[in-house]
Amino acid sequence: MSLPGLELTQPSAEREFVPAPPSQINLSPGSEWRFEVAFGTAVRVKLETGTAELFGTELAPSQTYTFSGTKAAIYTWHGCTLEVSAGDAVSGIDGMPATATAGRGGYGAGGCQSEYIAEETPMVEYANVHFALETLRNEAKATGKDGPRVLILGPENAGKTSLSKILTAYAVKVGRQPVVVNLDPTEGMLSVPGTLTATAFRAMLDVEEGWGSSPMSGPSAVPVKLPLVYFYPMVNPLEAEGSVYRPIVSRLALSVMGRMAEDEDARETGVIVDTPGILSQSRAGALEMINHIVTEFSITTILVIGSERLYSLMMKNYDNKPSSSASAAASDERISVVKLSKSGGCVDRDAAFMKAVRESQIRTYFFGNPVSSTASSALSLSASTNVTLSPHAQHLDFNGLALYNYTTSSAEDDQADEDDYDPAQLTTGESFLPGGDNDAEWAAQRSENVSALPGILLSAANESAPATAVGNALVPLKKVLTPAPSTLANTLLAITNCSPTSNVAEIRDASTMGFLYVADVDSERGKIRVLAPVGGRVPARALVWGKRWPAEVVGLVG
């Protein structure tokens, strides 16, 4: 029947629950195939003819790539044919419950939730940004200057991370070694969410896994990347007026500058900084934070995606201004601000999807790649990267831990915190304080508590020398006291590279050596059961609790 609308509904009803047969997708030059694969389902893609790239990383011909839980696009400069087929439904490891979306294959080719071919992409712009950066890099190499430091700004879901992947992949492809900095705590790069990382990329990005994998005890088909990780267990960089985010960014920038000073390849290639979308919204303090990042990383190029308002602001504030690098004055290094189009393929990733992404990142940290693509591993030369990791479960004495928690959120939340782990504090009249996040009040409160409960509350601020105590009082980091709060369960603890007796400012700024996952809390016996990535004793370091972020991940351990 040719009445419009009628034929639309019928075929899909028939195709429901029938595994989609392999289908061919022909892409004309300059177009891209956008696809979404739900968590719990897998789609296999094979490049049959032509060339194709996924966020700048080229697909190998005739290799089968397996995708799960992703929204991505395969672009072609020269035209290509892809074969798309349904992968095995992915069941969780250790009987973990399948995510909410699991089991519902989409109707698209190969069971994609949604897939289509798009002719209009901003890839020309993005590639040109790469070539412009290459121009600057060649210049840097010739003159001994530093390579370009790129800052990518834009609202949520504008394609910032995709752009940084593309720029990274192209740079790697032509033999560069960019240092990529992720300042977005909502999504991890080579690590769990809630981390700010810096990584030097020389080897190819992982087509299936996004960025790749951090080192494991075993080999990896795609070379592992070595990230430097800082823990920032909050979603919003502006939490507590940025008083936590800012120093961590400074510290990260310092490390990156240190690396660039010593690593010739990194120096020539420069830095690519990805930012959280929240900075590009007109929030109070966001511009100050952007300015902080621009200053700390001596940014030379600001790329703004999908926000005219921000672009004009950046133009006004930074375009053609000298960069903050030490040599800027001598070499007349100036900041350029460039506006980029947002790709039509940028889709809103809803809260449920982002949660699944986070869980998947955390699971991958402990258990390795969750996608087991039997077909691709059966191939002798496999591009698949599935490696199963075995974390070690062990019991820890909570009393022996130096566990810290950020206390920055609204008064009610803090109230709940206190409620959770120290009922005694409830009686000290905290609930009457109107503004819990006021630093001065916190300091006052802390000393009050100390006097009220001597010997129990061991705030580092009060142990340290008076001079640092003033500074520390501003650090909203607080030791978690016995008994072990039950809310520890199912959360992450970051192990810092910092001794348990360090003061809170040091703990805040310290890089992270790894994460523990709290499987169980036995408050009565004062024990917690944790999952550690590496066997052996958990290093005696200060721990930071990811209570609020990346928050609870239920069911990591059965």
Place this chain on the structure above:
Amino acid sequence: MSSGLASDEVAEDYKNSLEDLTTNDRFQISNLTVIAKENTEHAMAISRVLENHIRTTPPAQKLPALYVVDSIVKNVGTPYTLFLGRNMYQTFMNAYTLVDSQTRRKLDEMLKTWKEPVPGSLDTRPVFPPDITRSIENALIKARTAALQQQQVRGQQEVYNRSRVGTPPGWATTPTAPQNAPRFPPPTSQPPQGRSGPVNGYPPTGDAIPVRSTPTPQLQQEVDISSLNRDIDGLISAARNEFANNPLDPSVQQRLKALLDLQGIMQLQQLTQEQLKLVRDQVSALAPKSTIPASQPTSSHIPVTSNPTIATPPVTQPFSQPLQQLLNPGTLAELIKATATRQHPTPPPQVPSVLPQMPIHSSAPQAPTPTPENPLIAALRAKGLLPAASAPPGASSSVTPTFPFIVPGQVRYTPPVSTPQMNTAEVHLNVQMNTASIKIPRTMLITSLYDARSNRCGTCGRRFFATEEGKEKKARHLDWHFRTNQRMTDAARRAQNRSWYVDERDWIKSREVGDDQIITETESTNESAGSDGGAAKKGPAKQWIRAPNDATLRNTPCPICQEKFESTWSEDVQDWIWQDAVKVGNRVYHASCYAEVTKDGPTPSGRTGTPDSVLGKRKAEGTDSPGQNVRIKTEPA
């Protein structure tokens, strides 16, 4: 009348009678009803004949035939209700699809009566069982919704199409039938006004006013519009019929579409008087050419995609803002377009003066869009339906309005600041970092990412130069793949785990190592790694072992100095290793300790007293075990 005859004879007879029914003739219809009533024993055959007739008859004759059905079920009832009801959905929808909007409205009205008891009858049941009418209604609702959505999606596209319709004179050849226009009003003027659609909120009557005839504020246009609309309708129906005959002919398809678009504009009633005049002139120029009656087509031929969805231009079409922003008011053609798209009730004063240039206007609209030429236009032009060469002079320049001095595709060659012979040997790279510059396509630079590196790794897609150096690198790269694969199969047997992240100092000191770099001791280290004990034989220079996975062994300090071993990550081995370590039997020693202790005796058991710690146990810091060598790369000068 002819009772007692065989079923097929009755059917044949009935069929012939039906074929005489070409108009809504009450007498004929009641006659046919009587025949049906007198032949209830052949009800099944007659029902089939009716269904077949409705299916095959030309669209214009479907309504009377359906009226026969209506009359029969209402006056005769069972068993016809039963037989006709069985396929009523198909019959009805089939007809509905093909007829024009006025007929649709009649059908809607008829359908409505089917849901009610027969007027004057004692029977309280509806004419047709509710499930039949409901299924039809649901389908109609769906279709309307889909049409609406489609309309919205096409909103922007229509903006382009809309002003393209100043149809050029290339149409002389097409058979058009304006005289049929009144009989074939286009199905496009309105959504069929159903009674129960969620779209229209169940208006009690089916006679909603077509959008086309909504009173307009510009009353003086009425004369123009109504006749013009009729003419366009005629052209459309002609085109539609031709399309039905030649559904695969793209030119027919496009013409029909263009006409429907024109109609869409007309319905918006936003055109100025002058523009209307122009359109009318064009239309009337086309109209008299036709001689072939439109109702000719072999009606059994169901159009594959008759396009009745152009319907329902919402009075406030959602025109996209960006499009307006793209408009450059500098060119006259665009001015016209601006008036068309912005729906200004009154034209800007300049418009009348440019009206004679309407044909130009037909191809102008796509100029501001960055996309290549609209395929429809291109196709029309290829068919000679649009003036090929009359592209407005502004069009080409407005493709890149922001940077008119740069020809697309051009790479700007400027005096080189440096001599970057880097990787793109042939292509001199000089791309400015600014918003205008990065919008210029530079296809030749893409070659630096692809073609320049033609030597491709089949496993991971990595590219290498086709030079000798590139080949060497690729060979090493393939070696790396081979080793890694080997080690992965090995590793699959033992448990692996995520490693700790490095700290700041190590990260700053670490150097990324590509898989294609020269690792001179690769062979030897792999050997020594393969047989841990054999490392000693190589001398102290390369003494290292893989960090053991066993937790107790890992935590056991060196028996000689009682210091614990430190794990370091080796890029080359892709594993954690212990530098300066040697495994003897089941125990692991610092190689230096072990060497010191055993320099006098071959066995570690001969260890007596404290080792020679005065000299200081020297960890193999300066030696070139693989991790060290790899991690601290000598920097090129």
